[in-house]
Amino acid sequence: EVQLLESGGGLVQPGGSLRLSCAASGFTFRSFDMTWVRQAPGKGLEWVAGISSTGGSTYYADSVKGRFTISRDNSNNVLHLQMNSLRAEDTAVYYCAKARIERTYNAPSDYWGQGTLVIVSS
Amino acid sequence: EIVLTQSPGTLSLSPGETATLSCRASRTVPTNYLAWYQQKPGQAPRLLIYGTSNRATGIPDRFSGSGSGTDFTLTISRLEPEDFAVYFCQQCDDSRFTFGPGTKVDVK
Numbered sequence: 001e002v003q004l005l006e007s008g009g010g011l012v013q014p015g016g017s018l019r020l021s022c023a024a025s026g027f028t029f030r031s032f033d034m035t036w037v038r039q040a041p042g043k044g045l046e047w048v049a050g051i052s053s054t055g056g057s058t059y060y061a062d063s064v065k066g067r068f069t070i071s072r073d074n075s076n077n078v079l080h081l082q083m084n085s086l087r088a089e090d091t092a093v094y095y096c097a098k099a100r101i102e103r104t105y106n107a108p109s110d111y112w113g114q115g116t117l118v119i120v121s122s
Numbered sequence: 123e124i125v126l127t128q129s130p131g132t133l134s135l136s137p138g139e140t141a142t143l144s145c146r147a148s149r150t151v152p153t154n155y156l157a158w159y160q161q162k163p164g165q166a167p168r169l170l171i172y173g174t175s176n177r178a179t180g181i182p183d184r185f186s187g188s189g190s191g192t193d194f195t196l197t198i199s200r201l202e203p204e205d206f207a208v209y210f211c212q213q214c215d216d217s218r219f220t221f222g223p224g225t226k227v228d229v230k
Contacts, residue, residue: 044222044223044224045161045167045212045224046221047218047220047221050217059217059218060218062218095166095167100169100172100178106155106214108157108159108172108212109169110169110172112167113166114166115166
């Protein structure tokens with residue numbers, strides 16, 4: 001059974017940093033591209049960042065480029081999102097999600113974690 | 123960046139009726155790269171349709187997708203109580219994926 005379990009969310013002050021993790025199991029993690037998607041309270045879905053199966057290619061939304069870094073540890077089946085210079089508008093539930101097709105970045109996400117809440121507030 | 127627009131914002135229907143949801147893109151999206159998700163309160167999104175018209179695993183056949191170019195449609199036939207939710211379209215053609223703002227299907 002595919003499982004994605006996010007952790008690392010919490011309350012952080014504006015300008016602060018947080019590192020999210022997503023522990024993957026039930027599939028060959030190193031073969032699938034991954035993404036982070038967030039959802040502000042009461043709002044829609046916003047794609048945040050994506051990474052290829054090898055980690056060699058990364059992509060970011062303009063809203064987080066230069067502040068967030070997506071990475072992965074294929075030895076330990078973990079996806080990360082390092083978030084720096086956090087702003088109030090980064091407050092959201094952050095989901096990690098798995099691409100539907102092996103070694104294919106341009107594919108929708110067929111499995112999602114339950115999300116981790118990040119609150120940026122003083 | 124490809125901007126997706128969804129209409130209507132809210133659709134009020136009764137069980138048994140048919141829902142027709144629209145997703146319009148700011149430029150052509152190849153059919154392979156258009157997907158639909160369902161989200162219920164407090165839950166993660168669930169993939170319904172990929173490649174414009176292909177149902178994901180376990181999705182009942184009352185859900186169907188169609189479209190091409192810049193105009194795409196999700197149709198839910200014979201609405202069941204569990205279908206009342208928010209629906210998002212997504213494009214994954216551009217390397218920076220984008221979602222539409224969502225359509226809420228609620229009980230009339």
